[in-house]
Amino acid sequence: MRHDLLDLPPVPAALYGDLADRIGRLVGCTGDVLWVQGEAILALEALATSIARPGMRAVNVVTSPYGRLFGAWLRRAGATVNDVVAPEGHPVATGAVEAALAGGADLLALVHAESASGVCNPIEAIAALGRAAGALLVVDAVASIGGHPFAMDALGADAVVIGPQKALGGPAGIAAVALSERAWAAIDRPGAPSDSALALLDLRRRWLDAGRGTLPGMPSALEWWAMAAALDRIEAEGIDAVVGRHLSTRRATRAALRALGLQLWVGNEADASALVTTAVLPAALDLAAGPPALRAAVDLAVGDFGVPVIRFNHTGPRARPLALAEGLVALGDALGATPQTIDAALETAGTA
Ligand SMILES: *Cc1c(COP(=O)(O)O)cnc(C)c1O
DSSP: OOOTTTSOOOOOHHHHHHHHHHHHHHHTOOSEEEEEESOHHHHHHHHHHHHOOTTOEEEEEESSHHHHHHHHHHHHTTOEEEEEEOOTTSOOOHHHHHHHHTTOOSEEEEESBOSSSOBBOOHHHHHHHHHHHTOEEEEEOTTTBTTBOOOHHHHTOSEEEEOTTSTTOOOSSEEEEEEOHHHHHHHSSTTOOOSSTTOHHHHIIIIITTTTOSOSSOOOHHHHHHHHHHHHHHHHHOHHHHHHHHHHHHHHHHHHHHHTTOOBSSOSGGGBOSSEEEEEOOTTOOGGGSOHHHHHHEEEOSSOOSSOEEEEEOOGGGSSHHHHHHHHHHHHHHHTOOHHHHHHHHHHHHHO
């Protein structure tokens, strides 16, 4: 029996390379883009393991569990890591990063926009500090690509991890790593990790150095054909339009949640992620008892905020007026809001 999900055509090397080039254009990278088969967290671990070395001094910004993990992987690879931990649910203060860099740093790592805690770090200001310190700039842009404007070369970023499954609305089983020449100089060194699923150097040797003619390993056809479809869809809409609807949905969501009486966790819009909007959990809200439409839109934010904090999801396909309206109605109902209040919140969202 033939099955659409099983009997897929194999992934041609030309497609594998073409998709990497298209990701490069999307993130403003003229350097190399590698594919890592596995979810984005594996690509982050591979990058930390490949780029860090004993004696390296790293400044690592922590605004969610992802930053904490990244620091641990850098340490495991021998780096001396100075974690700059922001207050939970808030972006890092540029002054704190500047102070940490003053001690000397070879590498500066941060998450751009957070889907876990709902914040967006001031990446341009931090990148400028990193450049001034001469540090390699490593960015976890897994969630932000497609949700916030991002231009790798212009920013001076050296290593960027991209996840297809957040704002880009693609598959969750592969991720991309974009690298500058400076990043390669740190990764491709005597004694660097190799013959490992975490070694980016293996991918350079097997794919880039081999002229991109032979696939490095066995790509999962499902994932790459889905990636091709996701990029087709993003390119048809245009990356600026994709980012634009995330930013406008952030604005609309913030206004509507306020109209429903919720207390937003992130006070300034510019500090807020365009992927999710966080708010203090209202006492009247029982998430577990809600209908599927509520559970699709709202869950608990990830982190220790001191009080329970919810996040309203407007990532990827949910960054659209209809998905927003469905989520708002479900949330309003669960809060016991009157139809008039819910209508007013929808109206506010529409005009924000
Ligand atoms: C989702 C996310 C990740 C991890 O991605 P997975 O695909 O779930 O492994 C890493 N960093 C950030 C900022 C994310 O939002």
